[in-house]
Amino acid sequence: MITGMDAHFLPISRVRQVPSVAVVVDVMRAYTVAAWAFARGAEKIVLAESTADALALTGRHPGWVALKDGPPAPGFDLVNSPGLLRSADLSGRTVVQKTTAGTVGALAVKHAPLVLCAGFVVAEATARVLRAGGYEEVTFVVTGEDGRADEDLACAEYIAHRATGPDTTAATATGPATETAGAPGATTGPATDTTTAPGSTADRAAPYLRRAAASRAAVELATGIREGAHADDVALCLELDRFPFAMAATLEDGLMVLRPHTPH
Numbered sequence: 001m002i003t004g005m006d007a008h009f010l011p012i013s014r015v016r017q018v019p020s021v022a023v024v025v026d027v028m029r030a031y032t033v034a035a036w037a038f039a040r041g042a043e044k045i046v047l048a049e050s051t052a053d054a055l056a057l058t059g060r061h062p063g064w065v066a067l068k069d070g071p072p073a074p075g076f077d078l079v080n081s082p083g084l085l086r087s088a089d090l091s092g093r094t095v096v097q098k099t100t101a102g103t104v105g106a107l108a109v110k111h112a113p114l115v116l117c118a119g120f121v122v123a124e125a126t127a128r129v130l131r132a133g134g135y136e137e138v139t140f141v142v143t144g145e146d147g148r149a150d151e152d153l154a155c156a157e158y159i160a161h162r163a164t165g166p167d168t169t170a171a172t173a174t175g176p177a178t179e180t181a182g183a184p185g186a187t188t189g190p191a192t193d194t195t196t197a198p199g200s201t202a203d204r205a206a207p208y209l210r211r212a213a214a215s216r217a218a219v220e221l222a223t224g225i226r227e228g229a230h231a232d233d234v235a236l237c238l239e240l241d242r243f244p245f246a247m248a249a250t251l252e253d254g255l256m257v258l259r260p261h262t263p264h
Ligand SMILES: O=C(O)[C@H](CS(=O)(=O)O)OP(=O)(O)O
Pocket: 026, 028, 029, 030, 031, 069, 070, 080, 099, 100, 101, 102, 103, 144, 226, 227
């Protein structure tokens, strides 16, 4: 347990120094989508600087798969929707992802020694990495709406809360959950006990999830204002600890590459 963790919550626009540890939070939807991509077999995700860069990368690597937010677009194979992605077979594939907020947030801290990307679906696994590292200072990059997106702020605060509390999970994280091809929604199960008994993980998470469910992003996704969406997107973004792995991004040959990550 880290009792003295100093947590900073910053919008992307206020990231001016290189943090020692960064947790980049995008619940709706970039890092929920990224977690689903790994669950569907993706080997790695390259976080692209722009749509032009994403298309240039897939042009140079014909086997790579391009994904962006918004409506379906020429040259892009996937949209930024967990509901649409959960039935894709991405076995062994490299995904190039470009979104409005999430990928931009990770690129803003690309020189940090440790960059974790997170949403509620990997909250406990992310907190576990922070607990295991015993970090004294952690910068949470709240990506949406210049730091005001309540789904992202709530998730960041929840992960910080979990990181400084006891590890109450029974699960052993051994790597990405594998979705059964052709059976969307069937996974190896949540990483934590999410029963609603008083004091349980779900009980503690409930106020944070309620804030996220009432956020502007949730409302816009539910009412069809945001394009490239599936009716299940909000519910999928609010699934606590759906996956047992965290996600870490590192610079590889000048590219910011996201991979599943578990603490040792
Ligand atoms: O796809 C999303 O939900 C958003 C884009 S927008 O806010 O709907 O225009 O991107 P993200 O970077 O995942 O927040």
